[in-house]
Amino acid sequence: MPSSPSRHLALITGASLALLAGCGSSDSGSDERASSGSDSPSKITVVASTNVYGDIADRIGGGKADVTSIISDPDQDPHSYEADTRTQLALSKAKVVIENGGGYDDFVDRMLKSNSSAEVINAVKVSGRTAPKGGELNEHVWYDFPSVAKVADSIAAALGKAAPDDAATFTKNAEAFKEKLKPLQAKETEIKKKHGGEGIAITEPVPLYLTGASGLVNKTPEEFSKAIEEGDDVSPKVLQDTLALFTDKQVKALVYNEQTSGAQTKKVGGAAKDAGIPVVPVTETLPKGKDYLAWMTSNVDALAGALDK
The missing domain is CATH 3.40.50.1980 (Nitrogenase molybdenum iron protein domain)
Structure with a gap:
């Protein structure tokens, strides 16, 4: 968005x-x-x-x-x-x-x-x-x-x-x-077969095409991810609802945009770690030393590995 x-x-x-x-x-x-x-x-x-x-x-x-x-x-x-x-x-x-x-x-x-x-x-x-x-x-x-x-x-x-x-x-x-690109799509299909329908949380909509193709359900309150993307503060109620995803074990992983980290996203990341829920970092531009294909391979592999835990 x-x-x-x-x-x-x-x-x-x-x-x-x-x-x-x-x-x-x-x-x-x-x-x-x-x-x-x-x-x-x-x-x-x-x-x-x-x-x-x-x-x-x-x-x-x-x-x-x-x-x-x-x-x-x-x-x-x-x-x-x-x-x-x-x-x-x-x-x-x-x-x-x-x-x-x-x-x-x-x-x-x-x-x-x-x-x-x-x-x-x-x-x-x-x-x-x-x-x-x-x-x-x-x-x-x-x-x-x-x-x-x-x-x-x-x-x-x-x-x-x-x-x-x-x-x-x-x-x-x-x-x-x-x-x-085909092996990457094949990996998405494999994730979907193993974990289709399972819930994940996000900090921003950045990875949603990947997670959607992998059959995963984004359970993050839209108000949270939208506010984070737009640089706005999240209301206390929305933040509490988001944190409950981890304390109540409603999701299998948190996909976290490292390039737009702030106080509220760090709080969400901390809640995931405290609950033993894997955090999968993603970015919006290429990491140093990686081309597009290597980068996306790492992203898909990290997501699959988190869900398999």
């Missing part, structure tokens, strides 16, 4: 735009990182809003894409990222842009107004995921493997459009990537 304005990734300011016009760069210390330091004209310039999509694009590009991931610090809450002139400059040069969409990284669309020629891939739109009736969209589609497969195809198509001579290579690389 989209975060409230207070937790949206911050938009570039008018003052920063003025700086961009004057100097074209900024030393503001953003989390922007480039997977390749060059601006080689022989490579397709790709900008991804997070290193999740940057890693996938790099894999599909196979060395023929110069990929920049805007948000890549695993120790930072992605919602606290402040876009700056370096972000604007990178987006202004991109041939292909990959954004999550769904309200997660709105700064990308705002900044792309200066680069109408970029091929833009919106992962949420590509996924086809929509809000449930009477509910809100869960925009964290990178935890949904069928959606990620669709995004891979879209990346291959966009790269192929930018470099037609290499289109077949990009398609082949996307197919190879999708083949490696």
Whole structure:
């Protein structure tokens, strides 16, 4: 579900735009990182809003894409990222842009107004995921493997459009990537066979596509996870209801977003540990030293291991 304005990734300011016009760069210390330091004209310039999509694009590009991931610090809450002139400059040069969409990284669309020629891939739109009736969209589609497969195809198509001579290579690389997603889906099916219908708790909706595909039932009060995601305080009653999930042994595991930890989520995590209920940590961006496939393999394995205890 989209975060409230207070937790949206911050938009570039008018003052920063003025700086961009004057100097074209900024030393503001953003989390922007480039997977390749060059601006080689022989490579397709790709900008991804997070290193999740940057890693996938790099894999599909196979060395023929110069990929920049805007948000890549695993120790930072992605919602606290402040876009700056370096972000604007990178987006202004991109041939292909990959954004999550769904309200997660709105700064990308705002900044792309200066680069109408970029091929833009919106992962949420590509996924086809929509809000449930009477509910809100869960925009964290990178935890949904069928959606990620669709995004891979879209990346291959966009790269192929930018470099037609290499289109077949990009398609082949996307197919190879999708083949490696299949074992992850098989693991979800295995979890569903063993633990389908069992309850879990979450701190935020980040992992719900994964847990849902694994047949698990989220028993967390919606008011709790929504408040945490939007950066709001949880009411005492809702917090008490959430803590009761652990003291009453209503859930088999707590899936905990490590990148947005606060006093109330720490209290929930402590309650789970005190009750002997496993805590499964997840993040919104790639941990250091892991690519997308290794990261998701760790997540699925950790979930299965917790449920088997």
